[in-house]
Amino acid sequence: MFRISVTVCGRGISKRLASSFSGEDALPSNLRIPSNLVDRARAERPPPPSDSSLPVLRRCDAAVPVHLSPVQTWVETLERRDSKQLGLVDLHPDVFAVPTRIDILHEVELWQRNFKRISRAHTKVRSEVRGGGKKPWRQKGSGKARHGSIRSPIWRGGGVSHGPRGPTSFYYMLPMRVRVQGLKIALSSKLAQDYLHVVDTLNIPTPDPQYLMDLIRYRHWGESVLIVDVGEELPENILQATESLKTVNVIPAIGLNVHSMLKHEVLVLTLEAVKFLENKLLWHDERFTLLYPFKLPYTDLP
Amino acid sequence: MSFTRKPGGKALDILQNLPRISLANLRPEPGTKKAEKKRGRGQHGGNRSGRGHKGERQRGNRPRLGFEGGQTPFYLAIPKYGYNEGHSRRAQYQPLTLNRLQYLIDLGRVDPTQPIDLTQLVNGRGVTIQPQKRDYGVQLVGEGAGIFAAKVNIEVQMASEEAIAAIERNGGMVTTGFYDPRSLAVLCKPVPFFISGQPIPKRMLPGEDMVPYYTDAANRGYLADPEKIQKARIALAQKYGYILPDISKDELFHMLSMIKDPRQIFFGLSPGWVVNMAEKKILKPTDDKLLQYYSS
Numbered sequence: 001m002f003r004i005s006v007t008v009c010g011r012g013i014s015k016r017l018a019s020s021f022s023g024e025d026a027l028p029s030n031l032r033i034p035s036n037l038v039d040r041a042r043a044e045r046p047p048p049p050s051d052s053s054l055p056v057l058r059r060c061d062a063a064v065p066v067h068l069s070p071v072q073t074w075v076e077t078l079e080r081r082d083s084k085q086l087g088l089v090d091l092h093p094d095v096f097a098v099p100t101r102i103d104i105l106h107e108v109e110l111w112q113r114n115f116k117r118i119s120r121a122h123t124k125v126r127s128e129v130r131g132g133g134k135k136p137w138r139q140k141g142s143g144k145a146r147h148g149s150i151r152s153p154i155w156r157g158g159g160v161s162h163g164p165r166g167p168t169s170f171y172y173m174l175p176m177r178v179r180v181q182g183l184k185i186a187l188s189s190k191l192a193q194d195y196l197h198v199v200d201t202l203n204i205p206t207p208d209p210q211y212l213m214d215l216i217r218y219r220h221w222g223e224s225v226l227i228v229d230v231g232e233e234l235p236e237n238i239l240q241a242t243e244s245l246k247t248v249n250v251i252p253a254i255g256l257n258v259h260s261m262l263k264h265e266v267l268v269l270t271l272e273a274v275k276f277l278e279n280k281l282l283w284h285d286e287r288f289t290l291l292y293p294f295k296l297p298y299t300d301l302p
Numbered sequence: 303m304s305f306t307r308k309p310g311g312k313a314l315d316i317l318q319n320l321p322r323i324s325l326a327n328l329r330p331e332p333g334t335k336k337a338e339k340k341r342g343r344g345q346h347g348g349n350r351s352g353r354g355h356k357g358e359r360q361r362g363n364r365p366r367l368g369f370e371g372g373q374t375p376f377y378l379a380i381p382k383y384g385y386n387e388g389h390s391r392r393a394q395y396q397p398l399t400l401n402r403l404q405y406l407i408d409l410g411r412v413d414p415t416q417p418i419d420l421t422q423l424v425n426g427r428g429v430t431i432q433p434q435k436r437d438y439g440v441q442l443v444g445e446g447a448g449i450f451a452a453k454v455n456i457e458v459q460m461a462s463e464e465a466i467a468a469i470e471r472n473g474g475m476v477t478t479g480f481y482d483p484r485s486l487a488v489l490c491k492p493v494p495f496f497i498s499g500q501p502i503p504k505r506m507l508p509g510e511d512m513v514p515y516y517t518d519a520a521n522r523g524y525l526a527d528p529e530k531i532q533k534a535r536i537a538l539a540q541k542y543g544y545i546l547p548d549i550s551k552d553e554l555f556h557m558l559s560m561i562k563d564p565r566q567i568f569f570g571l572s573p574g575w576v577v578n579m580a581e582k583k584i585l586k587p588t589d590d591k592l593l594q595y596y597s598s
Binding site: 039067068070093097098099105106107109186189259288289291292293 | 324330334491
């Protein structure tokens, strides 16, 4: 959570926001922050270098639409704790600068939680409870209430009328394009809020987890970091370093998902991961409807 | 417009000053999630729980749907007649209008410089064929004959006279060919079939009822006599009042005159061949019996 500190930073925010939402009630309750509440890590992160002489290391592979321009961010390196930026990288706007839709992120997050859920709660109905076939006492004359079975739901020890019945599956699939859009929105919001860092490779000098923690603390990245790379084999050092760490995790690019991105504060992508993600996520913008299952190979022609 | 808009617009600018989007900040669009109605709970859902007052309604003992209190119900009073008898066993042909065909050619989804086949139409997502649901192919329908202006070599399963006239007026060629259900499935979705590793089957000939259709030159059937087809083209031109263009002098004459063998499913591939997509190789049978079977 944010650490409270009395600073000047946040004072102007509420005024600026009030003016942009003119006329109606401003922000929902979970977005209204007190003006003296600040994210220390974000405030302490070093400001960007004022000279723009850094070379652009990577341009977008796919064609950028004419009315948009690529967004840029710095490329860093994990080799040394205090190294400077190596250069700039162009990111495709249709992947890294899409308009934010929190409701799509919400839908995708709910889907990720629920589609794998199988609830194994199971209660016995009155016919399944052991016993209860015989009428407990005669219908009339005993002075007691009339009953037909000792396992009816009214009775103690009887069956449950409307309880959970057997393994229930909550499987459903969101349309493919909604899930793809969720990934794009998550990436865009990370970039817009300064929580995305691009790194050239994941080669670190030591497999020591302390080195990574020092690096993250020195660069004021944040509390939890998700590192993404492409390929089946990741460098040994980074795997060993993150194995014992709880808040720093490495995943392959095919494992990127909205839940992990939102759970970790900071997202670190390698250049190959950026290329892979752009390639995969942009394909869905210009494809025809799928004729046969997605698992089978598709050429770029429909 | 040469003005370049900033990607993401003002939304991403505002986002820079808002708290981090995390699992705690997500919520659905207001108004999308309506609270479920719970029967038997609360002032409005409770009491009789929406069942009404006494009687069969409240006690759940209403008679079956269609019962009219003893009067002969509607569904028994009306006599039977076989309007829909065997409807699920009838052949269906998905209509393809000339409007739609022109639209596909204009957008570049179907290439008129190559013979247009059902595979090309499905690849361009022009028609949706379900071979499992008794679809036997596509039928060419004459709607849009007035605006159709493309020279194509098209192969369909049925064609109306107007459609044939419109295509031939523009210098194209129409052929109608029969595909049995298995060949149709192979034709519509070739990639899953090639991946399955089976040899390309030979197309079966039409059944008794469809043979007269496909041997008739007026329908441009693939089993009809080529000379009779030529005569039918001239006759149709006279009937509809246009001059039949001479295709043999056309530069695309070779492409326009490409017709499939009655046993062939794909242009350029014979029955019996196995296509290996992963290694991009074609395997042909060498055994005598197989060659005899596939060339019969």
